[in-house]
Amino acid sequence: MFRGFDHFNTLDVIAGDVHFKGVTGGMGPPVLLLHGYPQTHVVWRYIAPVLARSYTIVAPDLPGYGESRTLASAPRWTKRRVAHALVDMMQALGHERFAIVGHDRGARAGYRLALDHPSRVTAYASLTVVPTIDAFEAVDKAFAMNAFHWFMLAQPADLPERMLAADPDAFIERALAKMAGGLERIDADALDAYRRAFRDPAVRHAMCEDYRAAAHEDAQHDADDRAAGNRLACPVHVLWSIEERKGQARTPLDIWRAWADEVSGRGIGGGHLQPEESHDEVLNELVPFLQRHWKTNEAQ
Numbered sequence: 001m002f003r004g005f006d007h008f009n010t011l012d013v014i015a016g017d018v019h020f021k022g023v024t025g026g027m028g029p030p031v032l033l034l035h036g037y038p039q040t041h042v043v044w045r046y047i048a049p050v051l052a053r054s055y056t057i058v059a060p061d062l063p064g065y066g067e068s069r070t071l072a073s074a075p076r077w078t079k080r081r082v083a084h085a086l087v088d089m090m091q092a093l094g095h096e097r098f099a100i101v102g103h104d105r106g107a108r109a110g111y112r113l114a115l116d117h118p119s120r121v122t123a124y125a126s127l128t129v130v131p132t133i134d135a136f137e138a139v140d141k142a143f144a145m146n147a148f149h150w151f152m153l154a155q156p157a158d159l160p161e162r163m164l165a166a167d168p169d170a171f172i173e174r175a176l177a178k179m180a181g182g183l184e185r186i187d188a189d190a191l192d193a194y195r196r197a198f199r200d201p202a203v204r205h206a207m208c209e210d211y212r213a214a215a216h217e218d219a220q221h222d223a224d225d226r227a228a229g230n231r232l233a234c235p236v237h238v239l240w241s242i243e244e245r246k247g248q249a250r251t252p253l254d255i256w257r258a259w260a261d262e263v264s265g266r267g268i269g270g271g272h273l274q275p276e277e278s279h280d281e282v283l284n285e286l287v288p289f290l291q292r293h294w295k296t297n298e299a300q
Helices: 046-051 080-090 103-117 131-137 141-147 159-165 168-180 190-200 201-228 252-256 279-292 294-297
Strands: 013-015 018-020 022-026 030-034 056-060 098-103 121-127 234-242 263-266
Touching: 013 080, 013 279, 018 022, 030 080, 030 103, 046 056, 046 279, 080 103, 080 252, 098 103, 098 159, 103 121, 103 201, 121 279, 131 201, 141 159, 159 168, 159 201, 168 190, 168 234, 190 201, 234 252, 234 279, 263 279
Parallel strands: 030 056, 030 098, 098 121, 121 234, 234 263
Antiparallel strands: 013 018, 022 056
C-alpha cells in the first residue's frame, strides 16, 4: 500500500514510551499524518503517496493502535501524553518542526500537540473533528445515538473490553460500515488490516483508554486552555462531512475560530472516513493549504 516508503520495522523507532510502527517516505518539509478510530496508518494509503511528491511524510500508528506498542500503561494515554510521544518520535526521525494532518482521534492528538508544543507545528489540518470540549458541549440525542461508542468505550475498565471481546470482527465491521456507508467502500486489504489490529486485546484496551481520556483528562485540558485563552499559533484548515453536520447550527469553521486566528476550510461530500471515501477532495484541499505554508516549512 505504501510502495517506496520505509517501514518503521526497519527504523526501530522507540520514543516517549512507545515502540512506534508506521511508514515514512518522500522528500521535502515534514508532514505528520495521524489516523483515527478504529483504524491504523493504512487509512493514509491514498493521501501519503501524493503528498510524498513534495513532502517528507510520517504516518505512524497511534500509541496502542495498530502495531504501535506502549511500553508503560500509566499514567493514562491522554492526548497530551500522546502528543509528547509524537514530538519525541518526530525528533528521533530528525524533524524538529512539521505540519500535522489528523483524522478523527488523530486530529485530537494533533491539536493537543499544536497547543502544547506550538514551536513544533507549522500548520494543522483537522479532518471531521472539532475540539473535544466543543463536541461534548454540543451532545444531543442525535449525536448520542450516532456516536454511542463515545460513551460505551469510555465506561470504566474492564466492562467495554469484555463486551468487545465477544465478537471483535462484528463490532469493527459495523462501526466501519456505518462510518463509510457500507463495508464495500473500504478496500479489502485495508479492511483486513483493521480487523487484524482490532482482534488484539491490547489494541481494544488502548482504544477504550483513548475514549476514557477524552471524557475526562482531555476535556479538562481543553477547558483549562479555553479559560487561559490559549490558542493555536499555526494556521488551521478544517474539513467536515456535509452529511454528518447536517442540521448543526454552527459550522466547524465557527468553532475553530474560537481556537485559532487563521482558519480556513469547508464541508465536503462523503461520510466520516474522509481519507478513504473522499481522498480526492481531501487532497484538493490539503495540497494548496500546505503549499501556502511551503516557505514557512522550508525555512525550518
